[in-house]
Structures are given as structure tokens and as C-alpha cells.
Amino acid sequence: VSPEEFRQAGHQLIDWIAEYRSSLESRPVRADVAPGQVAAALPAEPPTGLHTMDELLADLDRVVVPGMTLVQHPMHYGWFPSNASLASVLGDIASSGLGGLGISWESCPALTEVEEVVCDWLRQLTGLTEQWSGTIHDTASTACLVALLAARERATDHSQVRGGLAGVARPPVVYSTAQAHSSVRKAALLAGFGQDNLRIVAEDPATHAMEPAALARSMADDAAAGRTPGAVVATVGTTGTTAMDPVAEIVEVAAAQRAWVHVDAAMAGSAMLLPEHRHLWHGVEGADSVSWNPHKWMGTILDTSLFYVRDVEHLVRVMSTNPSYLQSNADGEVVQYRDWGVPLGRRFRALKLWFHLRLDGVDAIRDRIRRDLANARWLAEQVEAHPDWELVAPVPLQTVCVRHRPAGLDGEALEAHTMGWVDALNRSGRAYLTRSMLDGSWMVRVSIGVESTERHHVEALWALMTRVAAEQLAGARS
Numbered sequence: 001v002s003p004e005e006f007r008q009a010g011h012q013l014i015d016w017i018a019e020y021r022s023s024l025e026s027r028p029v030r031a032d033v034a035p036g037q038v039a040a041a042l043p044a045e046p047p048t049g050l051h052t053m054d055e056l057l058a059d060l061d062r063v064v065v066p067g068m069t070l071v072q073h074p075m076h077y078g079w080f081p082s083n084a085s086l087a088s089v090l091g092d093i094a095s096s097g098l099g100g101l102g103i104s105w106e107s108c109p110a111l112t113e114v115e116e117v118v119c120d121w122l123r124q125l126t127g128l129t130e131q132w133s134g135t136i137h138d139t140a141s142t143a144c145l146v147a148l149l150a151a152r153e154r155a156t157d158h159s160q161v162r163g164g165l166a167g168v169a170r171p172p173v174v175y176s177t178a179q180a181h182s183s184v185r186k187a188a189l190l191a192g193f194g195q196d197n198l199r200i201v202a203e204d205p206a207t208h209a210m211e212p213a214a215l216a217r218s219m220a221d222d223a224a225a226g227r228t229p230g231a232v233v234a235t236v237g238t239t240g241t242t243a244m245d246p247v248a249e250i251v252e253v254a255a256a257q258r259a260w261v262h263v264d265a266a267m268a269g270s271a272m273l274l275p276e277h278r279h280l281w282h283g284v285e286g287a288d289s290v291s292w293n294p295h296k297w298m299g300t301i302l303d304t305s306l307f308y309v310r311d312v313e314h315l316v317r318v319m320s321t322n323p324s325y326l327q328s329n330a331d332g333e334v335v336q337y338r339d340w341g342v343p344l345g346r347r348f349r350a351l352k353l354w355f356h357l358r359l360d361g362v363d364a365i366r367d368r369i370r371r372d373l374a375n376a377r378w379l380a381e382q383v384e385a386h387p388d389w390e391l392v393a394p395v396p397l398q399t400v401c402v403r404h405r406p407a408g409l410d411g412e413a414l415e416a417h418t419m420g421w422v423d424a425l426n427r428s429g430r431a432y433l434t435r436s437m438l439d440g441s442w443m444v445r446v447s448i449g450v451e452s453t454e455r456h457h458v459e460a461l462w463a464l465m466t467r468v469a470a471e472q473l474a475g476a477r478s
């Protein structure tokens, strides 16, 4: 494809995307395909010869779009908001079009320096002090893995340059609650801590937040038993119920044991753009690392997970490489992001944030987040006021966790009913919700925050929920 052909095909593609995005509301929210259906619609053999852009776009319509669950649909309330703002899509296109190669500062100075500056803008916008240095990882899962690798090495006096963890007399331990995202356990296992050295700390039964006293006891027990308290992962905004682990108290407990504190604010970090919500991560300045995902509620397109550390040297000491072919005269004066994480080659991810902040504007992003918070409060009030519905967790931000529980419905029948009505609602294609386990029982999460979701959509959702749940119950009883 020559630049001239690219220009023409690119215009066609942009028109197609604009058309697709404008049509979302008229489409079913959930992908309406059976397993294997998308693959079966594609030729089994690799393409031969040349194909036109028209053919490709027709296949996007025919094969791909029906296989998309529309997370930008205004009636999508599943998992978490994944807005993929069009401003950031333009940044993504710019990033791909520039084709920068980030393997060292010299391979693309702009890639490194725009990332430094943009991470610092987001630092300021979320009220973090100047002590933090930031980078962009693909996901919060990677950020957590990197934090735990650094924590592991700090806790073992850099066992990597000796016999590794296998030679450590006092194995390091990681602490989190049962509400922490599954990526925390995964990171701990990948970083070699081992299941036996992963502690699930007790949580407050009402708020599902970590109990600092239980953390202190667990750490003291481990220390007395010949282990090293290595790292705590505190979650600000858990995936299930948006529980807020008390960071200030956790930091204090961890400091007594010299353990690393990583704050996972993947979802709730966007709320820190609002000064009135920063109390939710009070104490964050005492943590060692923080991550959050603009690619969730803030609305930048995947994959943009911000990762801040207080002392970059911890990362560099664990992850730096300096092969001769990457050395240059600028070494020592510049940031080499390859030393802050796992990959060598990196994309120009910062452009997605750069475009998003500048084309949508920080004020509009903040207004949208405030709108979503008000919509969540409205829904929570309806649920609380209805005798057959219950809120099963506090609503600190935009996720409302509910159960339809008419009098007399309990036990297995309640479980079957919850699964039944949410499945029926999702099958209808008119809205999408996620079910999740809480204290051994199914509940339903309503995660509000799609860019196009206005109050009337949330009202329509509430009407749909009450109708579908009542019909499901009547069907089961008849």
C-alpha cells in the first residue's frame, strides 16, 4: 500500500468507523454469535492475491461486527466502562502511522519524552506529588507483575544476582484481600512467590475493604515463622464492588515490616481526576507504586495503563539491560523505558492519552465522570426504595451491586433466579450486565460509565431490570 493508496483507503476506513460508532445504539449490545461462528465465517486457508478495501470493509460488516459485544453501547453496563474515545482512537492511528520504534531513547526520542510528559500531566491531574515517575504499560496486570518483581527483589536483597528465590532462607510473602483482582494472584505466582506465600487478608464484612489490623497480624505471624513480608497489594476500587482498601493505614502497617505497597486503582483511578474523590486513596503518597487504567472509565482506548513509582531505581536495578547494540552517547542522561518493565520494544502509547486530553478536554472528561457518579447514585436510590431489590454493597463510585430478592426467595432458588434474570436480560440484546459472586452468592453489577450513557438510558435500564426480573420470577413459579 503506497502513501497515496493509504490516503484513499484510510478515508474509507475512517468513514466506516464513524458510521459504525454512530449506529451503536440501534444494534444488540451483546455479540449474537455461537462459539466458533466467527472463525467459521473466515476462509481456513490464508488469503491469496490482492483484495480491495471495499472487500475488507464488507467483511468487517459481515464477519466482525456481529461478533462484537458493544462495550461502547449506551446500554452496556457490564464489566467496566471501556470507552475507546474517538479522540484517543485518532491518537492510536497517529501512533501507528508514525511507526515509532521504542527500544531505546535514541530509537525514538519523541516516544520516550512525550510519554514522560504525558504521564506527568496525568500525575498532576490526579493530584499525585512530584515524587512519582510514570510510564505506560499495556494493562494493570502487567503493572502489578512489575511491582511484585521489584518488591520481590527488594525483600530478598536482590536474590536474582545470587541463587534466585530458590536460595532465599526467608521466603517473601504477598498480601491482598479476596476482593483483589485475579491479576494480583497471577502476578504473585508469575513473580515466583508461590501459592504458599500468598495471604488473603480479612476484609470488613460491610465494606469489603482490607482490615489493617488483620494485615498487621498476618505479617507479624509470617515474620515470626521465618518469612519476609514482601508486598501488599491494596486495591482502591475492587472489581466486584468498588471496595476501597484503606491505603494510609496499610502503608503504615507495611512500613513497619519494610514491605512494598502497590496500589491497584485500575478502575477507580479515573475518579482521582476529581479533587473531591481523592480522599478515596488517602495515604497513596506513602505507597511504592500505583497503577490505574485510563483505558477504563476515563475512556482512552486500550492499552494505556499508567504505572507510577516513587523510586525508579528499584525498577532499573531489577530490569535494566544494556546490550551493546542499544548503547548510545545519550545513555545516563535519558530515560530508557525498557529498564522500567518487561518488554524491549514499545509502541507510542502516549499519543492516545495526548490526543484524548487535548481533543476531548480535561473539563469534559471530568464532567462526564461526575455525570456517571450522579447516574449511579440515582440508580442506587431506586434500588434502595424498592421493596423487592437490595443493594449488596456500598456505592462509592459508579458501580451499583444489586440483587432482586422478593420476600421469601432465598438459598438455591435465589441463586437460580439471579442467574436467570441477568441471563434473560443479556440475551435480549437491549442491555448488558455482569454477574459476580459476593460472599458465596450471585449478585449483579451495574457498571455505569459509557461515554454515551445518559440518565434516560439508566432509567430505561432500571425499567428493563424490574420487568425482566419480575417476568423471570413469574415464569419460574408458573
Ligand SMILES: Cc1ncc(COP(=O)(O)O)c(C=O)c1O
Pocket: 080, 138, 139, 140, 141, 142, 181, 183, 235, 237, 238, 239, 264, 265, 266, 267, 293, 305
Ligand atoms: C481493580 C482491577 N485491577 C486490575 C484489573 C486488570 O486490568 P487489566 O485488564 O488492565 O489488566 C482490573 C480489571 O477489571 C481491575 O478492575
